[in-house]
Amino acid sequence: MQPSAANVQVLIVEDDPDIGKLLAMTMRENGMTPTIAEDGHVMQSLLRSNTFDLIILDVMLPGEDGLTLCRKIRAEKTIPIILLTALGEEVDRIVGLEVGADDYVTKPFSPREVVARVRSLLRRASYGLVSTTGHRRLRFDGWQIDPMRRQLHDPTNARVALTTTEFDLLLAFCRNPGRVITREELLSLTHSGLAGPIERSVDVHISRLRQKIESDPREPLLLQTVRLGGYTFTASVEEV
Incomplete structure (x- = not known):
């Protein structure tokens, strides 16, 4: 059975407090529980002590950038990752996918777009809705x-x-x-x-x-x- 949105834990890794608050408010308005980390150090600490269903990860962070952090996360976890980036060139998006991101959102973004991508990725990750038929191994x-x-x-x-x-x-x-x-x-x-x-x-x-x-x-x-x-x-x- 599909869990309720209130059970969805989203980790937002974003150093801009205004963007972080906007994303957190958007998640709450859609029944999800957000947690904000302002850099990779805080993110890694939270990942060690908590369980999250999805990560929204900014590329441009102080210290280790989002691409480096994405690669590290992917080496250990299969958790869905959405990159948040101001880099609009296709080559930048492709690099993000190459290091293990599942999707990306470019700034400036629409909160509705972020929610749509989060929901789509959570459905795919948690409930296996690639096809409506065939569940045998x-x-x-x-x-x-x-x-x-x-x-x-x-x-x-x-x-x-x-x-x-x-x-x-x-x-x-x-x-x-x-x-x-x-x-x-x-x-x-x-x-x-x-x-x-x-x-x-x-x-x-x-x-x-x-x-x-x-x-x-x-x-x-x-x-x-x-x-x-x-x-x-x-x-x-x-x-x-």
Whole structure:
């Protein structure tokens, strides 16, 4: 059963007090519980002592910047991360995705837009609404993916951490093995179009996914690029 919004804990990492207060007020008005950290040191302390459902992380912070902090968080946790940035160039957004962010919001932002992105990401992360059908575990090449628990295990049964978007992409491929899927279709299947839609963002997430499931990510065998088409998942997939 889906928990109520009041149970959603959002960590806002923002050094501008006005922006931090605006985001916190927006979260409260939508029934969520916000906590503000003004820098990475406070953020890391809060993460050690509390459990959060999502992080809104400003890129331009004193001390360690948001990209560095995002990379550190992602090395240990699968918690959804939305980057907050004044950097509007596509290359800056792509760098954010490369270090493990699930989405981003550019300043100046609309509070309604932030809420929409938070809700979309929480639905995907917590409740697995990539598809309305099919909750059985799937096996491919010795790997197992569990749609209900949103977990991936390698052939040795070790759990492999995936970001929300990486999991959604892999699940979409496992449910469509052998079929060429365009970038536009992947954005639709994974509900990740909020981040643009920027087709290159799909390429970034797939590159990260290959690092985790391919023996040699530079010569991928499972997840192959189709020139002028998109991607295809070559593994045989069965329900277990």
